Amino acid sequence: MQPPADAVTADDLDLAVRLAVAALRETRPDAWDAKAGTLEWDCWETVEHLADDLFSYAAQMGPRTPPMDGEVPFVWESRRPGGPRNAVHADREAGPAGLLQVLEACGAFLVAMVRCTPPDVRAHHVFGASDPEGFAAMGIVETVVHTHDVAEGLGLPWEPPAGLCSRVLGRLFPDAPAGTEPWPTLLWATGRAELPGRPRLTSWRWDGSVRA
Template identity: 30%
Template sequence: MTASAEPTPDDVVSAAKALHALTAIPDHSPRWSNTAEPTQWTATHTIEHISDALLFYSGQVARRADAKLPVLRDGRDAPVSEHLDNVLSSAHVLAALLRDLAEERAFHPSGSADAPGWAGMAVTEILVHGTDAARALGVGLILPENVCARTVSRVFPWIDLTLARPPELLLAITGRFSIDGVHSDPDWWWQSAPLVEWDGLPRRRDVKPGWT
């Protein structure tokens, strides 16, 4: 399969909407305390992480940052249903900011990212960690095929899109699924800068994760 375009701001919102199935699990369910493997977080904390990441992305893009800006996170306790709603709201905010970014860029630890790079990273955060939470909850998620295809081709350009369905590829790259021909590197990293600047090699993380 070949992706025909780069990830868009609308893809960020579509990814967030894909998590709607998680709302079927009530706030009081003990399943929200299950570990969302391969992380060591609970399913609840995993959802909080997604909205935290989108907030961080929004701040970087809004200020056209040239370095990593501080962001407050892990704030007041709230029902997980509110955190899920906040993921969707944060996705809409980031999407609006990306539409305004145009040809400008903003700093991310993986590189000086343009709008498609930011969109691809956001989609990865939402769908990969959303899948972690869904598995912990025993809920099936349907990941949008075209959104995943655009994301893989843009921020993981070394991956052969013909090896499997795009959602499976996205999960395989990030260590959530096994596919022959796809190396699940624990230090996977994004090609967040424009593809014209890519050196043709798989990206690997060279800084410690900012979220624990």
């Protein structure tokens, strides 16, 4: 059975990761210590954090009985004070190509889990227990928004497809304004931009809960 036209799919997630990796391949090898947009992390750390997000979302759906009261208990730790707390870290000696392989691999884990997990499965997330579609949408938001952060730090162009942004807005940000372009709206919804008549948000969250 075909999913509804506005459904977020594993193919959408796969596309987001592929586009992000392709965009970041254009980076100079010596540029990765630049600060990522408005984050306190550098560009390398931000891609590690993104890979870790994708890995952890896949892991949440992995147990035969997915947890509903917390995360699968991997050890998350920072490599420096103020750095992201990750279970996934890339080997610096492998260079940027290795970092992007880690991102691709973690994206592939989540794509595979979204494809093979029955749609009635639910798993814990702090922003609402979710289903495979919800975890796909969360993975896409993490991917496109953190790629935006990194692209700002590296001086790279980045704009994901409007349809992709529109679908994840509908799934995770049902109260986002209508009538504005999807990508600027997603940046607004995640506290990274203003919209006409709407100042930049100082706090935000999505709603990953399953809606009928």
